[in-house]
Amino acid sequence: MPHFAAEVSGIDLSSDRTPDATIAALRGTIDAFAVVVLRDQPLDDEAQIRFSERLGPLETIYRLKLETAAMDRHVNVLSNVDPETGRIYEPSDPRLRYWDGNELWHSDSSFKPVPAKYSILSARVVPAEGGETLYADMRLVWDELPDEHKAALRDLVAEHSLVYSRGISNPDRAFFSEEEKETLKPVRHALVREHPVTRRLAVYAGSHASHIEGLALDEGRAIIRALLERATVPERVYRHRWRANDVVIWDNRSVVHRATKFDAARHPRVMHRTTVAGDGPTV
Ligand code: OGA
Numbered sequence: 237m238p239h240f241a242a243e244v245s246g247i248d249l250s251s252d253r254t255p256d257a258t259i260a261a262l263r264g265t266i267d268a269f270a271v272v273v274l275r276d277q278p279l280d281d282e283a284q285i286r287f288s289e290r291l292g293p294l295e296t297i298y299r300l301k302l303e304t305a306a307m308d309r310h311v312n313v314l315s316n317v318d319p320e321t322g323r324i325y326e327p328s329d330p331r332l333r334y335w336d337g338n339e340l341w342h343s344d345s346s347f348k349p350v351p352a353k354y355s356i357l358s359a360r361v362v363p364a365e366g367g368e369t370l371y372a373d374m375r376l377v378w379d380e381l382p383d384e385h386k387a388a389l390r391d392l393v394a395e396h397s398l399v400y401s402r403g404i405s406n407p408d409r410a411f412f413s414e415e416e417k418e419t420l421k422p423v424r425h426a427l428v429r430e431h432p433v434t435r436r437l438a439v440y441a442g443s444h445a446s447h448i449e450g451l452a453l454d455e456g457r458a459i460i461r462a463l464l465e466r467a468t469v470p471e472r473v474y475r476h477r478w479r480a481n482d483v484v485i486w487d488n489r490s491v492v493h494r495a496t497k498f499d500a501a502r503h504p505r506v507m508h509r510t511t512v513a514g515d516g517p518t519v
């Protein structure tokens with residue numbers, strides 16, 4: 237495991253009796269490392285929500301019209317299985333294709349005015365092969381920048397948009413109605429964020445970041461791309477190979493992540509995510 241991922245054992249996430257001090261220590265570990273892996277943590281949604289709420293107030297998820305209304309408003313279901321029929325989606329099903337966007341490096345909910353703090357991803361069903369999740373440390377990229385680049389980037393603001401990023405991952409699809417586009421207007425975020433607990437700085441950009449304010453579109457995009465490329469060179473990436481009942485928690489202020497392919501036409505993969513809301517706007 238690279239320096240920013242830690243495996244934690246000795247906690248039962250499904251137990252309400254875990255002392256506050258243990259939860260506080262876990263939170264401290266997430267803040268310091270950025271990715272925390274816990275094995276053998278069978279959770280249902282109720283238990284996942286109860287545990288997640290101990291880390292902070294949850295985000296209400298952004299639910300597309302194309303998704304099932306019956307889903308819990310605090311649980312993001314990343315799945316290739318139709319919850320109503322139990323069958324694997326047809327390859328062209330928009331509910332499957334929508335998740336193509338997860339294969340781009342991103343920070344969760346960076347398209348929201350108050351973006352996500354922690355994501356808690358619970359592996360319910362995993363394929364035997366593929367479908368790993370990759371993580372990269374955005375603090376390290378910042379640390380290694382020459383001082384003159386740091387000075388030039390420190391106060392910049394990027395615009396983030398889900399409509400933009402889904403246009404990149406699925407240029408031939410229209411996932412969003414006009415009404416949804418209206419509620420998904422681009423938002424502004426600091427390109428460099430200071431972690432409120434560790435005080436470390438990190439570059440804050442991923443697939444939703446479309447450009448940088450005050451710079452030409454191409455120039456801003458080239459900067460974002462270069463920073464991401466540096467952060468995500470293979471030898472720096474943590475590749476999580478899922479086992480069923482793994483829980484991985486990450487700090488979206490410090491890392492970007494992405495999904496990888498698997499044989500989605502054949503093998504079920506069901507992941508449930510809860511998301512702890514951020515503290516406020518970043519600019
Ligand atoms: C997420 C995510 C990637 C994956 O849950 O936010 O991007 O591999 N998941 O499922």
Ligand code: MN
Binds near residue numbers: 342343
């Ligand atoms: Mn994600």
